[in-house]
Amino acid sequence: MTPNQKLNHKVDIPICKNNETLFDALKVLNRVGKGIVFIVNEDEKLCGLLTDGDIRRLFLGENDLQTLLKNVLSPEFVYGSVLQTHEEIRTLLNQKIKIIPLVDRDMKIVDYAEYLPEIHIPITQPDLNGNELKYLTEAFLSTWISSTGPYITRFENDFSKYCGVNHGVAVSNGTVALHLALLALGIGPGDEVVVPDLTFAATINAVLYTGATPVIVDVEEDSWCIDPQEFQKAITKKTKAVIPVHLYGQPCDMYKIMKIAGNHGVHVIEDCAEAHGAIFKDQRVGSFGIINCFSFYGNKIITTGEGGMCVTNSSDLTEKMRTLRDHGMSRKQKYWHETIGYNYRMTNLQAAIGCAQLERIDELLNRREEIENTYRRQLREISFVEFQRNDLPHRKKVTWLVSALVKEDRRETVCEKLRAQKIDVRYFFYPLSKMDIYKKYTFSNENSLKLSEMGINFPTSGKLPGSELIEILSSELKRREKFNAVENTIGT
């Protein structure tokens, strides 16, 4: 079996009879969700197929829901046979023909094959080449594999120190770090918490877990981070906190945010999941807010597999978070519960990896920056690719995922090209305000809507053969640039 093609066993095969109607075909399309219906005749033999595009075109012609399928089938269509080799079947599939029925000797459908593009170059990959295995093995052999053990304290101490903060509370992921911070600050129903529109959903979900009401505000056009002016405008008597997200490694304008928040008695909880080590005015992110949260998910700058941490200068809040992280159990009396808490603990195994990663954080950041600089150098002639700003006053961004805007409606084509070359590229997050479950919380979103339609993240991994990847990328984009230049000349 080749990775490019998957045979589907025990599956819901999208089949219609040719004496059924377009309406029946639509129902099958809707049920199976594969974008195609295979049509069989009265003897159950394959006699055609219709894609959702075909059906759309039929409706645009002179057909209606009651049109019989047998009247609209084309005699020519692509199908495979289970008697063929995988390789033969694979050659029938491509970017355009993504799914075909597979028949037996009697033309009866027994399966289908699907085109699955292989991704050779992942968006990111953890670099675990330091003491990670050594520390992990030590933790393992010590049998302290659960959430007690020396690596946890060491990781909490070392990481909070790295951020320039006194205390760290390690937790099981970045989402619960945000939840824990909000809980420790007593935020709940009736309170409002301001969040940026352009972020990963964890930021707003954590607010919703507490019963508080999120208020979604727009981001700045240049930094892509929360717009302090919009934050200020959104403040009401109910506003208890703001969660600035240092998006894609870019620090927010912490000077303005802290000032506005201070003037209105609003807590600042930084979401630093994507920006370990970023600096605003000589101060690392994670050291501005009252409690600040990190993620150590596998794609983050340093990782513990899954994991997160809250850092704070407050001993009281540290105690509260430690209690809440451990089922609300009294810190003085074991198995005595003073509040309803959670199991949000990190394991000693995760912390062991974290300690080793932290030893190498400068190396990991430098490597990512090097990759970003190579992209910038190689792609500087591509007029429609605009990289994330790295020249904003007071902000020293880090590279999480190399991020850029692809302008002039070319994002889809560019991404298609890159994916065809087995390069995994991602679109920016959808703005929260676009999603049904969050849109009612929107205060403002103009820039977020524009940015999210243009933004892409390029593969950014310490282990990638940078130059090789970027060569592919740049030749693809340059070819596209030339093609467009010719198109434009013809057009004028």
Ligand SMILES: Cc1ncc(COP(=O)(O)O)c(C=O)c1O
């Ligand atoms: C901005 C932001 N906040 C929060 C999180 C949540 O982190 P985790 O995936 O560790 O729960 C993420 C990450 O994935 C993130 O990108």
